[in-house]
Amino acid sequence: MAEITLADYAGYIFREMIRARETADAYSRAVAEAYAKDEIMQHFSVPRFKVPTMQLTIPVLVSGARFAQTVRFVMPADAFMAFIAAQTQEVVGTVRASGQEPFQPRPPVTRPIEIRPLPTRPIVGRPIVTRTGGPVSPARAPEETVEALANTFWELLSSNPDPTKPNAIVQDMWPRIFERALADAQLVDQYKRTDPEGKSLAKSRAEVLQTISNNTAVSNTDIRSLLVNPETQVVKNGSTDASVFVIKADLTEEGFYIRSIKDDETGQVRPTVEFE
Secondary structure (H helix, E strand, C coil): CCCEEHHHHHHHHHHHHHHHHHHHHHHHHHHHHHHHHCCCHHHCCCCCCCCCEEEEEEEEEEEEEEEEEEEEECCCHHHHHHHHHHHHHHHHHHHHHHCCCCCCCCCCCCCCCCCCCCCCCCCCCCCCECCCCCECCCCCCCCCCHHHHHHHHHHHHHCCCCCCCCHHHHHHHHHHHHHHHHHHCCCHHHHHHHCCCCHHHHHHHHHHHHHHHHCEEEEEEEEEEEEEECCHHHHHHCCCCCCEEEEEEEEECCCEEEEEEECCCCCCEEEEEEEC
């Protein structure tokens, strides 16, 4: 199907009408020059084709349109923060549950417990041990919280130049939030032990990506141009009253003159257009 824009189609028809008048005027000029050379014909008026008003009725079959869409991440910040909080809670709960083992009673003691005396001298060179069994580490710089990371996550999604492709942002931000949530719950070691293949991370990342994709939508649509089919036979046979509209235009012929006006005070010369 032949398709051109409506502006090009209508503009070409109007230019053709002007070109037809130009051709007629050029021929009238040639006739006038021939009359001027003839002793008798020079006294005759030169014939000139003139159409004061021409009405055009142009049927148009619209076959398509060119448009531009604006796509953006439409999830509000507070809703996104609540979603991330729910996701991290689910992750922590899943990892914590994976480390729980069924209770098994200890077998009875069959031998006496040997009690050894405590050492009488201090042990030098060993770290101080906390109640949890881990050494006391030196003070560290505060790390980013889950809330701060989630806020950065939302800002990156909102300013993404191509919102239809959030994969790179999710790939970068969600593992950081995932690890921070497990670190806050002191479950990093347990996660590495119970899920060495990282299935929980992959599953939660896919869920986050799906939610982000579901909240990426078209926010604005602008029609750039209408496409029409200029083939008259197609317009006649392949159209209905609902698919065809008619352009009705009046071409009015006006005579105009370009004159030069000189300002007596400044001496400036400017052109002016006067119509009949």
